[in-house]
Amino acid sequence: MIIDIEELRFECIIGLLEHERHTPQEIIIDLTLHYDYTEEFINYAEVVTLIESHMKEAKYELLETALNNLFDLLSKNFPLIEQLYIKITKPDILPNCRVCVSNVKNY
Numbered sequence: 001m002i003i004d005i006e007e008l009r010f011e012c013i014i015g016l017l018e019h020e021r022h023t024p025q026e027i028i029i030d031l032t033l034h035y036d037y038t039e040e041f042i043n044y045a046e047v048v049t050l051i052e053s054h055m056k057e058a059k060y061e062l063l064e065t066a067l068n069n070l071f072d073l074l075s076k077n078f079p080l081i082e083q084l085y086i087k088i089t090k091p092d093i094l095p096n097c098r099v100c101v102s103n104v105k106n107y
Contacts, residue, residue: 001037003044006030010052013059014066014090027055027090030102033074034083042078050077063088063101071105082107 008031011024029051035042054073060066070086087102 001035001041003033003035003042003047004031005044005048008048008051010056012055014055014061014063015093016061021059021061025090026092027088029055029070030085030087030089031074032083032085033078033081035078035080036082040080042080047074047078050074063090063099067101067103071103075105075107 008029009026011026013021013024014027015021015025031047033042033047050073051070054070055066058066058069060069067086067088070088071084074084075081083104083106085102085104087100089098089100091098093099
């Protein structure tokens with residue numbers, strides 16, 4: 001089974017620059033998770049709530065650190081996950097592009 005969550009948008013504190021440490025900015029998270037559905041399922045609403053609450057609380061400096069910690073968080077909270085792809089986008093950080101980091105992990 002595959003769950004896709006596309007363009008999860010919210011504001012949080014993320015970044016190294018002084019203004020980024022005090023002013024929330026929009027981020028977009030896309031993820032795809034694979035799991036073997038039998039009798040148990042993964043509640044995608046719980047995945048979304050966990051990601052958003054974690055990111056708002058953590059206040060990361062680097063996208064890369066946030067990305068790695070989301071992998072750990074989701075794999076611990078949803079042990080059925082077999083493969084996970086996550087992309088974090090900062091759509092407004094540069095005027096002429098969207099900056100993203102992404103990775104995929106197998107469990």
